[in-house]
Amino acid sequence: MNDLLKTSLFVVLAATLFFFMFSPNILIPPPKRIIIIGSGLAGLSAAIEAVRAGSTVLIFEKEKNLGGNSAKASSGINAVNTPTQTQLGIPDSIEELISDTLLSGANFSNPTLVQTLASHSRDAYFFLEELGVDLSRLSLLGGHSKKRTHRSGKTGPKVRNLGFDIISALSQHLQSLESAPSSNVKIFKSSRVLRLLSPSAQVVGIEYLDQNNQSQTVYSDSVILATGGYSRDVEGYLKQHAPEAVDLPTTSGEWATGDGLRLVQEIGGKLIDLDKIQIHPTAFIDPKSPNVPSKFLAPESLRGVGGIMVDHSGKRFANELGYRAALTKTLREVGKKVDGEVYVSVYLVMNEKAIQDFGSETFAFYRNRGFATSFENASAFSQFLGYPHSIEQTIREYTEYSRLGQDNFQKKVFPVGFSEEERIEVMRVTPAVHYTMGGAQINEKSQVLDEEGRPIKGLFAAGEVTGGVHGANRLGGNSLLECVVF
Secondary structure, eight states, X not given: OOHHHHHHHHHHHHHHHHHHHHOTTTSSOOOOEEEEEOOSHHHHHHHHHHXXXXXXXXXXXXXXXXXXXXXXXXXXXXXXXXXXXXXXXXXXXXXXXXXXXXXXXXXXXXXXXXXXXXXXXXHHHHHHHHTTOOOOEEEOOTTXXXXXXXXXXXXXXXXXXXXXXXXXXXXXXXXXXXXSTTOOEEEEXXXXXXXXXXXXXXXXXXXXXXXXXXXEEEEOSEEEEOOOOOTTOIIIIIHHHOGGGTTSOBSSOTTOSOHHHHHHHHTTBOEEOTTOEEEEEEEEOOTTSTTOSBOXXXXXXXXXXXXXXXXXXXXXXXXXXXXXXXXXXHHHHHOBOOTTOSSOBEEEXXXXXXXXXXXXXXXXXXXXXXXXEEESSHHHHHHHHTOTTHHHHHHHHHHHHHHHTOOTTOOOOOOSOOOTTSOEEEEEEEEEEEEEOOEEEBOTTOEEEBTTSOEEEEEEEOGGGEESSSTTSOOTTHHHHHHHHO
């Protein structure tokens, strides 16, 4: 190539580059405007990623506070091959998380979605860690083959549950972006979305009620649904699809009313697995108000660190680390209603070692709420139950099973040992509606699908509003993970 040709080519390339760099109609398309409905972990994660990609983000939250049910999450978030696992010498793999998730879901899960979930779990860990979330403590939850459920390892009087830590970190990050001079983030609180704007089979915006109860319309390039589940939609989706759960208490907030599902239905989106309701085996019975339907979750991590469960005669009745669905079924069979109460209950027992492994400061919250009662030793609790020596016998049996490495409920992991003479903390627990596995059908790109299985242009969804990831029974620790990944 001669020098003239080289020079000519350089000029052409330079001119082309200049044209694309400085011609506003050609080079860089205008920033995308994205509407996100809901401000739990799924919504806030999506917002942060969208802002990083250069989009303008509008977040609509019907409540006055951000966070939804994500702020109440307490058991932790699953992730594999993390620095925390490496530091604690715990080998794990994507394939094992996939296997555990599919087994928990009783083969109702979408394998492609589960593959996506597990494959990006390490990325989710680093996403949260980068935003200042501490994930240095691990728990073994029911149905897991490995210790992979991450929680905060912080100590001190102001320790809170992981969900609150996560929502605080992400919401503070977004609110700082919103207050910046050239902000491309706007958060609308107390703003209820009424419908999706969908002419020509494409979602192009929303209609919503603002803080003054005035109807407003906003257009966008895409809409992301992160509206949560339908645990509190008692007279609607629950009664229609899972009537057996209508009379149970719930751990969900009053906002979990299935709003996003109705938005999807109205434009022809497909809903799946609406009959798949997770009843968590352990929600606290508050002695001061045992019959209120709204309960605090007794997180699975209480059992993961060694808590054992006994019935009202002081006998164990199940593998405390078994699948939630199986444990719930047994608990409902052996549980008893205390005089004047409407919910069956059993007892969750912990010693000081288990409490320390769980986090003494976090456990103090439950104690201060009045959920835990302290007994000087096993004999004192037996006397309280009216079955002398029952707890002593249970502890002796549990100690022997621990020595053998398996009990008659197929439990093979015994996180702590118990002594008949040590002080114990006892809590009464009952099953409660905790999570709804059904929702909008999505693909691995989080696109909402129509009744024919085709993506609806401009509409995405993540978190509990979706269906297909968890199948018939969600594996503990996968809900927060799902929110970040999808």
